[in-house]
Amino acid sequence: MYGQDFFLLALIYLLAAVIAVPLARKLGLGSVLGYLVAGVLIGPFVLGWVGKDTEKVMHFAEFGVVLMLFLIGLEMQPMVLWKMRRTIFGMGGTQMILSVIIIGTIAYLTGYQINQSISIGLIMALSSTAIVLQTLDEKGLLNNSGGRSSFAVLLFQDIAVIPILALLPLMAVLGGNSESAFNPEAHDTLFSSYPEVIQILLIVFVGAAIIYFGRIAARHIFRLVAETGMREVFTASALLLVIGAALGTSAIGLSPALGTFIAGVVLADNEYRHELETTIEPFKGLLLGLFFISVGASINFSLLVQNPFTIAGFVLLLIALKFGVLWITGKLWGLKHGREMLFALALAQGSEFGFILISFSNQIRIFDVQTSAMLIIIIIFSMAITPFLLMLNEKVIRPRYIRKRNRQVPDELPEKRNKIIIAGFGRFGLVVGRLLMANGHKVTILDSNPSNVEILRKYGFKLYYGDVTRPEMLEAAGVAEAKLLVLTMAEYDEALKIAAYLKKNYPHLKIAARARDTFHAFEFHKLELTMIQRETFNSAVELGAKILEFMGMPRYQAFRSARTFKHHEEEIFEELYQHWLEDENRFIQESRRFSEQLNELLQTEKEFSIHDTDYAWDITAMNTDENSDKNPGIQNH
Amino acid sequence: MEKILIILAHPAIHKSRVNKDLILAVSDLENVLVNDLYENYPDFFINVKREQELLQEHDIIVWHHPLYWYSCPAILKEWMDLVLEHDFAYGRQGTRLHGKKVLNAITTGGSAEVYSEKGKNHFTIHQFLIPFLQTANLCGMQYLAPYVIHGSHMLNKRGVDFYAQKYKKAIIALRDGKFNAGQLVTTSYLNDLI
Incomplete structure (x- = not known):
């Protein structure tokens, strides 16, 4: 003792x-x-x-x-x-x-x-x-x-x-x-x-x-x-x-x-x-x-x-x-x-x-x-x-x-303010930016990789060099007057920090964020951002749909299957988020339950979809058709 | 020999009992092209330019589809909305389709009797097809009698084969100009001419 x-x-x-x-x-x-x-x-x-x-x-x-x-x-x-x-x-x-x-x-x-x-x-x-x-x-x-x-x-x-x-x-x-x-x-x-x-x-x-x-x-x-x-x-x-x-x-x-x-x-x-x-x-x-x-x-x-x-x-x-x-x-x-x-x-x-x-x-x-x-x-x-x-x-x-690494001085930003600012113009931001510009939007683009800036400038993009993880840089770019900030930088934690900072100091500013994964998306959701997009999810689903086609599924069915998958994921996001907030262990169990549910849903889609039957919508007309012949064969002609 | 374009709108042709066999019966015919809209545009993003070129290359257009809610499946309506453009299909300069022939080839679950004034659906097939008829009129095309299979769900294998062969004969006869031009318009169903 x-x-x-x-x-x-x-x-x-x-x-x-x-x-x-x-x-x-x-x-x-x-x-x-x-x-x-x-x-x-x-x-x-x-x-x-x-x-x-x-x-x-x-x-x-x-x-x-x-x-x-x-x-x-x-x-x-x-x-x-x-x-x-x-x-x-x-x-x-x-x-x-x-x-x-x-x-x-x-x-x-x-x-x-x-x-x-x-x-x-x-x-x-x-x-x-x-x-x-x-x-x-x-x-x-x-x-x-x-x-x-x-x-x-x-x-x-x-x-x-x-x-x-x-x-x-x-x-x-x-x-x-x-x-x-x-x-x-x-x-x-x-x-x-x-x-x-x-x-x-x-x-x-x-x-x-x-x-x-x-x-x-x-x-x-x-x-x-x-x-x-x-x-x-x-x-x-x-x-x-x-x-x-x-x-x-x-x-x-x-x-x-x-x-x-x-x-x-x-x-x-x-x-x-x-x-x-x-x-x-x-x-x-x-x-x-x-x-x-x-x-x-x-x-x-x-x-x-x-x-x-x-x-x-x-x-x-x-x-x-x-x-x-x-x-x-x-x-x-x-x-x-x-x-x-x-x-x-x-x-x-x-x-x-x-x-x-x-x-x-x-x-x-x-x-x-x-x-x-x-x-x-x-x-x-x-x-x-x-x-x-x-x-x-x-x-x-x-x-x-x-x-030493950031010895290059940040670029002088333009006087004229744009409604949209893109912070991070790498492989993700570039696509977002091109779509916006193709539709006639004027955007202020910032990127913190000097060589990236140099290359893209050769292609005629007007982008400004500067550390996008620093709030001062974004302030200089005009977040105070902008309508939307597109947060496409690759840095995981810094993106969260910047979002939290801007949310607090510029409440009018809407933020569209690129989330690296589900948990990143949860963190952004916690900050109540306007738009959150997981960076790999959509392209992964698209590839999945192409593989379904390759394996012999008709294209329209593969397309519907992928859509169902995406929408289901969006629907359960809020619920998963709540579980994540409460308890991480519980979260893992829940996400397993959800994937079973999704399975069922897709199975249902496959077997009972309205599009999968030849007689489609007027099936009831068939059942109640009093004139129908018990020995069908060639009925009318 | 005229060229026939069959525009197929069936969201699950691989699962269908009747339409699949109909399409198989005509897909290898010379000068007949099957254009499967759901397969080509699963996301409904129709390539207007390609579709207009196809229309111009063919003389007879067949809108082939099951009857959904007294009309065509959604993608065919989308096709019409986008492809039959002003200054292409209608309007002062829209004369590209003038003189072409067009018809519907449809399957219905209900029998011929339910598609009558006294039947459950109260109207005839021809009344339901009026929007297609008027579309053809506006585009300067001749609207032919429809090929119709009623009670498609009640067909047994023999029945399906019968209609598939009949469809094939109809398409060949159309292609080779074997029908009497007047009858093509005045007959109730194209089926009746075979």
């Missing part, structure tokens, strides 16, 4: 989080830094509320990282992962090799033995999955090329931990500590005593089990569980799934984070994906928070006080070296426009895996206790600096790149 101690500890951790995190976010520092500072505050060197348990807490909280990778996996379709294979192994491999060579060489030059230097290179090559992904996700940077590359490299590192664990004992042998190197206690898995063939078979077996479970069994199990209607049982089975995958993979010597990530990917197209996400999310958040707090609490300040300059120097050196390696890697793999800066700054820290690897190296006597403590504190400080580096990128470096 846990006594009051347990609750007291929980109270301290929770209190620290509740106070520090909102404060840090308010200051724009991000939650990670908030947790770290909270950890430092309650740690042994400031308030001393927690101390001896931090390491245990940290081990427990590492499960948060595992959950995070599961959630990332859920967001990632297997195809997407497969497409990333080159980035994962190419960028990850480049980064790893360069890091080992450069960091190892520097370590050797500062006086470490060759085996120690290589070990340091291997350990320091890793970056912190927890900090990087949490921070990038919070800033919404995971989906640009810099963020995706960061993710790919982290994934590679997760895989690389296993061979590194195998390499470290070799390093110990190199250093002459042969008898401790193969200490079975050092890193053993459940099956490491079996011959290799069996181990490989086991790996295949566990992989197949995860895939089978995720692809086939999970769907039924989750449905059964969901049908009970007991939320906590669903939560329990979700956790069971993640823990099962983690244990399964660590039993065969792979990283549990990798295992749950794969489990997540396998489940990515499962219909319970969203429910799994919402169930696991709070656990992930809490455990990651706990993890960051415990990292903060375990900073050994006495060591820092003893050699402040050495440690500060090494921390800066580590960050500088990692940054250099990552920047080169990013450039080699084609990152540009400041994305390589994001990539390099985001990953320029040590990893939580480093803690495990260092304590393992300590056990097999590659490092002495002193060196181990030193390496750990360097990693911790490099982690703590990361949020600042990303802030530096956001506030100073990124704006500079944006300014």
